[in-house]
Amino acid sequence: MNSLLKVVELRKKFGGVVALDGVSFSLSNNCIKAIIGPNGAGKTTIFNIISGVYSPSSGKILFKGERIDRLRAHLIVKKGISRTFQNVQVFPNMTTVENVMVGLHSQTKSEFLACIFKLRSARREERKIYSRAMELLEFVGLQEKANRPVDTLTFHQQRLVEIARALATEPVLLLLDEPAAGLNIKETQQMAELIYKIKEMGISILLVEHDMDLVMDISEEVVVLNSGKVIAEGTPREIQNNEKVIATYLGRE
């Protein structure tokens, strides 16, 4: 029962389409787990439900033993779950450092009036937000791009901004949606190293990924999804030798 995240019999229907058909798995503390499966298997749907974008049709999600499946997205962040997006969702109308500063929103509290009148409390908090955001940019190696408009950065760099922004919320669990998509071999290697570094900070990671080399390289556990159902779960080695997985998924590659 000491699992960090527990997904129980999760179902999600979109109209007549069953995206998830009773998915259960769990994630233990400080672990890297990957969700794999062919397109349309329901991987991103799981992420969207955990992070509160959708609510499930039925089933439960327990985080640190507490039900979070009915919470709205902005409250789930406060519980300690943060995420990145498959097709990078940076805030294009802001600079790089401002993007990361938004990530500190849930950690800070200056409200409307304090901001309008620039009260001392708001200014002090603003300095803290800025310096923490700069630390995080340094962590992902983008401190030199801090004041650039974020949409002038490369795709790889925008991914890193998203990760820095997600880390700014001080998560216990980080959901990475295809962190290596669109990256070249060298960039993927760097991404793997970064994910390790994040794990060493005591953060658990759940990732959806298509790059099998990356998945088998960094994850401790893998869960395989097909048509909204879990067809296998285990260590990367077990998954690679699983008949069912080879037949439905790996065999096609």
Place this chain on the structure above:
Amino acid sequence: MGKKNLYSLLVLVGIIFALPLIVRNPYYVGILVFVGIYSLITIGLSLLMGYAGQISLGHAAFFGLGAYTSGILSTRFGFSPWFGMFTAVFLTAGVAYLIGAPALKLKGHYLAMATLAFGEIIYIVFNEWIEYTGGPSGFGQIPRFSLGNFSLDSDVAYYYFVWTVVLLILLICLNLIHSRVGRALRAIHGSEVAAQAMGINIGKYKLQIFILSAIFAGIAGSLYAHFVTFVSPSSFTVMFSVVLVTMVAVGGMANIWGAVMGTALLAILPEYLRIFKDYDILIYGAVLLLIMIFLPEGLLMGVFSIIKKEKNE
């Protein structure tokens, strides 16, 4: 606040100070007062449209609510115009909350619909609640503002008064935009789903910005009532709400400088178009059309990007 905004503010202060020295015709000074008053509304509206992505078709009604509240309290009950303005702020904020709280919970343009209905209702109230509002013909003899013993009777004095308020509101908005809350608003503008994932309560901030914009319109209404010293329902029609939205769209959304520019253009342009007599509305329409076709980002950003392009070539 960045350097660019500081310079813009200083330039604006310079222009505001110098204009009455150049513009001697009292009629035109009057128009400049109106530009200031309308700018207060459009600044708030540009925050709402630009950052919350919502359109309000009820801002003429908030403007009217401010004007009538302040006018009635000072004329019929003998309160000072300052008290009237103060009450107008609270009343518009309260009404905005009641409209915005349910409408902004829904996705889509429900706020536009709710405010459209609200605008119509308020217009009917102004017409029918004759005992207080004077009905369709309105009421007059509203006192002017005074600062201590100094009454703001001359138009030039009122001009400086109104534009000081505009500058204060601009300063407040700039503070807001460059703060934690402002970043949250800009994040909502950039990507709602990512903003939510960062712990931003989208509904709450949209509501707050809607209330703020209504308060600005309420202040503008109070300033209007004590300047014109007469109010009647015809100044607060839904059509005027549409004009306000147009001012913001022409100036550039999510840009408070653009809002002031769009307001100035749309308030002053009709005066110059008088020489075309009956064709003025036609030309007015054509100007709007051309701006929206060739400068879709709005006047301000449009001009900037043209200058940038010229420089690069």
